Amino acid sequence: MTWVLEGLALVAVLVGWCLYKKKINEEEREKNSGIPRGTSGWPFIGETLDFIASGYSSRPVSFMEKRKSLYGKVFKTHLLGRPIIVSTDSDVNKVVLQNHGNIFIPYYPKSVTELLGKSSILQMNGTMQKRVHALIGGFLRSPQLKARITKDIENSVKLSLSTWKHKHPVYVQQETKNITFEVLVRVLMSIGPSGDLNFLKREYEEFIKGLICLPINFPGTRLYKSLKAKERLLKMVRRVVEERKVALEKTDDKGLANDAVDVLLRDTSESNDTQQHLPLDFISGNIIEMMIPGEDSVPMVMTLAVKFLSDSPVALKRLVEENMELKSHKAQSCDEYAWTDYMSLPFTQNVINETLRMANIINAVWRKALKDVEIKGYLIPKGWCVLASFSSVHMDEENYENPFQFDPWRWEKTGAAINSNNFTPFGGGQRLCPGLELSRLEISIFLHHLVTTYRWVAEEDDILNFPTVKMKQKLPITIMPMDK
Ligand code: HEM
Numbered sequence: 395m396t397w398v399l400e401g402l403a404l405v406a407v408l409v410g411w412c413l414y415k416k417k418i419n420e421e422e423r424e425k426n427s428g429i430p431r432g433t434s435g436w437p438f439i440g441e442t443l444d445f446i447a448s449g450y451s452s453r454p455v456s457f458m459e460k461r462k463s464l465y466g467k468v469f470k471t472h473l474l475g476r477p478i479i480v481s482t483d484s485d486v487n488k489v490v491l492q493n494h495g496n497i498f499i500p501y502y503p504k505s506v507t508e509l510l511g512k513s514s515i516l517q518m519n520g521t522m523q524k525r526v527h528a529l530i531g532g533f534l535r536s537p538q539l540k541a542r543i544t545k546d547i548e549n550s551v552k553l554s555l556s557t558w559k560h561k562h563p564v565y566v567q568q569e570t571k572n573i574t575f576e577v578l579v580r581v582l583m584s585i586g587p588s589g590d591l592n593f594l595k596r597e598y599e600e601f602i603k604g605l606i607c608l609p610i611n612f613p614g615t616r617l618y619k620s621l622k623a624k625e626r627l628l629k630m631v632r633r634v635v636e637e638r639k640v641a642l643e644k645t646d647d648k649g650l651a652n653d654a655v656d657v658l659l660r661d662t663s664e665s666n667d668t669q670q671h672l673p674l675d676f677i678s679g680n681i682i683e684m685m686i687p688g689e690d691s692v693p694m695v696m697t698l699a700v701k702f703l704s705d706s707p708v709a710l711k712r713l714v715e716e717n718m719e720l721k722s723h724k725a726q727s728c729d730e731y732a733w734t735d736y737m738s739l740p741f742t743q744n745v746i747n748e749t750l751r752m753a754n755i756i757n758a759v760w761r762k763a764l765k766d767v768e769i770k771g772y773l774i775p776k777g778w779c780v781l782a783s784f785s786s787v788h789m790d791e792e793n794y795e796n797p798f799q800f801d802p803w804r805w806e807k808t809g810a811a812i813n814s815n816n817f818t819p820f821g822g823g824q825r826l827c828p829g830l831e832l833s834r835l836e837i838s839i840f841l842h843h844l845v846t847t848y849r850w851v852a853e854e855d856d857i858l859n860f861p862t863v864k865m866k867q868k869l870p871i872t873i874m875p876m877d878k
Pocket residue numbers: 500515516523527530534578581684687688689691692695755756759760818819820821822824825826827828829830832833
């Protein structure tokens with residue numbers, strides 16, 4: 395019996411030694427090849443545990459900070475079973491985002507790629523991505539949409555706020571999610587409060603739960619349940635798209651598109667001298683997949699703005715003053731609010747910038763290199779992944795003085811920097827978020843009506859950063875009417 399144990403121990407030592415030697419050899423080879431410095435950590439798991447642990451800590455950029463101080467702003471690591479080059483350098487991030495010549499394609503964990511269709515805008519590359527991006531971006535940015543959607547956003551915000559006085563406490567994260575889901579579904583497919591909206595909400599919540607899970611697909615697993623929810627969503631959205639197609643064919647009115655379904659249905663592109671409409675399944679799938687970047691991000695920025703303002707009474711006071719001024723001006727003139735009224739409140743916009751900078755709702759983008767690329771002297775080998783970290787740039791004291799301090803006034807000095815490489819909450823380049831302006835408008839309207847209707851006291855709550863940004867307790871607050 396003992397010789398069996400001794401034999402096993404010997405094999406274990408030999409395997410360990412071989413893995414260790416292999417790792418040392420690889421590291422030696424990479425050191426001479428121009429690949430950024432860094433370590434691959436443990437066999438198989440690499441540095442994944444450290445990466446996740448920092449996500450759960452109160453300082454999620456600590457993983458990056460530690461390696462940056464050891465190896466420089468661009469370093470090599472090994473995460474989620476793959477060698478990865480992490481960039482905390484805004485110039486390198488810019489090149490990755492610009493993606494000239496389609497060198498970098500999006501890279502997502504397996505569960506995400508399983509849930510997204512192959513023809514989802516989030517995964518597509520090349521001309522089709524550019525076409526859908528341009529169509530959706532053009533629509534979401536149009537002044538006509540913003541003018542029309544302002545009233546809908548106001549209605550959703552006011553209706554929600556009117557119920558807050560009966561709730562003790564109010565869970566900000568939950569309330570803002572309800573508001574923004576309604577707006578998103580209206581923008582994408584013109585569905586207002588109804589049974590269809592409730593169905594979409596229920597099934598979408600089931601679908602999204604599988605976004606970060608083990609990529610195992612058989613009855614009972616998380617991924618399986620999410621894929622089933624996606625089937626039900628697709629069936630419903632396909633019905634809406636078909637009905638809309640029939641209605642569109644019956645009308646001569648080819649005026650402004652009402653929603654994203656309309657935009658995609660109307661599009662034709664010249665191909666082989668024939669006009670090609672986008673297939674209905676393609677449209678239905680993309681409508682669902684477009685909910686993913688829009689659904690959680692906007693309410694989280696709203697929630698974190700409330701959190702940061704609760705902790706910064708001076709900033710809150712200034713915000714209230716600015717918004718009260720607009721409110722009384724509107725009351726005196728009896729004018730309705732235009733979308734431009736909300737967007738032209740400078741301090742409010744600074745509060746939104748500062749929240750976006752510190753919240754890092756999308757803390758990085760993941761890409762895969764299709765060929766060897768050299769950026770700023772760093773080699774990114776073909777097939778390797780690159781993680782362009784936005785949060786490291788946003789929280790770097792070389793870019794922002796006292797980066798961990800919520801300071802909306804900093805934007806008065808660095809207003810122009812909004813467009814710089816050091817501020818990329820919405821990404822950049824070819825995949826710059828098409829929902830950027832709509833998101834800012836929604837957040838501005840929410841903040842205006844919140845701070846001119848209520849005062850509040852927030853309960854203690856913590857920000858969790860893994861797998862996505864969330865409040866531990868959904869941010870409970872107690873509200874009081876403004877005049878008390
Ligand atoms: C505060 C809110 C939001 C933030 C922080 C945000 C952030 C981002 C970021 C960083 C990207 C780039 C991803 C990449 O490069 O791989 C992106 C892409 C995208 N976002 Fe947003 N987003 C927000 C709201 C929205 C909304 C409301 C919508 C839809 C109505 C939306 C639709 C999209 C779409 C469709 C893409 C993919 C674009 C493409 O790959 O061509 N986003 N978003």
